[in-house]
Amino acid sequence: MKIGDLEYECGDRVATITLNRPQKFNAISETMPDDIQQAIDTAAADDSAHVIVLTGAGRGFCGGYDLDAFAETEGENPVIQEMPWDAMIDYQFMRRCTDSFMSIWRCPKPVIAKVNGDAVAGGSDIALCSDLIVMDEAARIGYPPARVWGCPTTAMWMYRLGAEQAKRMLFTGDLVTGAEAEKMGLILQAVPTDELDAAVSRLVARIKGVPKNQLAMMKTLVNQAYDNMGLNSTQTLATLFDGIARHSPEGVAFKARAEEAGFKQAVAERDSGDPIPGSKK
Numbered sequence: 001m002k003i004g005d006l007e008y009e010c011g012d013r014v015a016t017i018t019l020n021r022p023q024k025f026n027a028i029s030e031t032m033p034d035d036i037q038q039a040i041d042t043a044a045a046d047d048s049a050h051v052i053v054l055t056g057a058g059r060g061f062c063g064g065y066d067l068d069a070f071a072e073t074e075g076e077n078p079v080i081q082e083m084p085w086d087a088m089i090d091y092q093f094m095r096r097c098t099d100s101f102m103s104i105w106r107c108p109k110p111v112i113a114k115v116n117g118d119a120v121a122g123g124s125d126i127a128l129c130s131d132l133i134v135m136d137e138a139a140r141i142g143y144p145p146a147r148v149w150g151c152p153t154t155a156m157w158m159y160r161l162g163a164e165q166a167k168r169m170l171f172t173g174d175l176v177t178g179a180e181a182e183k184m185g186l187i188l189q190a191v192p193t194d195e196l197d198a199a200v201s202r203l204v205a206r207i208k209g210v211p212k213n214q215l216a217m218m219k220t221l222v223n224q225a226y227d228n229m230g231l232n233s234t235q236t237l238a239t240l241f242d243g244i245a246r247h248s249p250e251g252v253a254f255k256a257r258a259e260e261a262g263f264k265q266a267v268a269e270r271d272s273g274d275p276i277p278g279s280k281k
Contacts, residue, residue, distance in 0.1 A: 004035030007057070008042060013050040013208040015043035015109075019126075022058025027066035028122050030078055033100035036126070040103045040111075050208045050215065053200060054104065054130055055114040061139065062123025067263045079246055080255060090243035097122075098153040098239050104129040105223065108216035110207055114200045115187075120175065121145050128156035131219065133187035134200050135178035141186070142175035144267070148276045149254045151241040155234040159226055160186055173271065250279045 001008045007018040017039045019026040043052045056062055065079070078093050104111050104126070113119075113130035119141045127133055127141065135141070143152045146169070157166040165184055169176075178190035191199045207215070245251050257277060258266040270276060 003039045003042070005029055005032045006035045006039050008039050010043070010046055010049050013048060014204055015046060015049040015052045017043065017052060017054045019054075019056045019062055022056075022060075024066060024068075025060045025063035025118075026056040026058070026123070027063045027068075028097075028126075029066050033097040037100040037103040040107050044107050044109060049109060050210065050212055051204055052107065052109055052111045053114055053204065054111055054126075055116055058117075060117030060123075061113075061115045061119040062126055063118065064121030064123045064145075067258070079243075081247070083247070083252075085243075085247045087240065087243055090246075091240055094153055094239050094242055095236075098125075098235055101125050101129050101154055102235075105131075108219060109212065110215055110219060112200060112203060112207075114196065115139055115141065115178065116196060118175070121150065125152055125154040125156065128160060128186075129154055132203065133181075134189045134191065134196065134203060135181060135187050136193050136196050137178040137182075137190040138193060139178050140175040141178070141181055142169060142173065144173040144175065144271060145245070146170040147173035147270050149246055149251045149270075151238050151245050153235060153239040153242050155231070155238040158234065159229070159231060250276050253277050253279075 005019065005021050007020045009016050017036075019032070021027060021029065021032075040052070043049050079090065081090065110132065111130045113127045113133045113135075115127055115133060115135040117136065117139050119127040119139070121143055124141050124143050143150070143157065146152070152170070157169055161169070161184060165186075168174075176184070176186075178187065181187045182190040189199060246255070254266055254270060254277070257269065
């Protein structure tokens with residue numbers, strides 16, 4: 001069943017949700033966050049589903065927001081305003097996206113992310129909202145816009161890694177492999193490419209026989225601890241900071257460079273280690 005930019009199917013107690021824009025590396029369109037929430041709500045209401053698998057079509061999991069639309073195009077779009085900008089208009093749009101991604105976390109059924117390829121920027125937000133992550137050991141995960149032009153709105157890096165490792169990832173914007181992510185404790189398991197399907201299937205087989213009410217209680221038990229640690233307020237701050245980052249002097253310079261030279265060139269310059277263009281000396 002097609003749900004916007006996603007595919008949904010259910011059988012043998014397992015609902016599978018596939019991000020389905022392979023020609024765009026499953027990049028997040030303006031409507032995909034709403035599609036994710038609709039698919040998760042569909043699985044939550046499906047009495048036959050005990051566990052949910054979330055994955056990407058093609059070679060990648062998700063390459064983040066579609067920057068052909070949001071970065072390279074001239075003028076305003078949902079994440080870029082002309083100056084002076086209205087922070088609350090930006091916040092309302094991005095908070096809706098964040099809450100849609102968090103429907104994965106808040107769903108009463110376990111969600112396993114099968115990360116079959118890179119999960120970058122907003123794609124890492126989606127993966128890290130899942131309950132369990134099994135990843136191709138050669139795939140990469142990270143949040144490069146932490147260098148300029150972004151902030152991870154779900155803030156899951158902090159809650160999954162702790163302060164020092166989260167700072168390491170967000171100060172550098174580095175991408176790490178699945179193998180590295182497992183060593184850091186960011187994900188449950190990293191396996192060779194040809195073993196990914198089997199590894200996820202084994203995990204699903206252990207979970208899908210458990211009663212739905214028992215799974216919901218166990219998930220709520222763990223999640224409420226993070227709620228009590230201030231997850232919601234951290235996400236509010238992160239979502240505001242995301243808008244500020246895109247409209248800071250450096251963020252504006254990055255957007256202008258992406259329009260001029262293309263996003264790939266702007267990213268290469270951003271990630272080179274040299275001072276960010278537009279930043280004060």
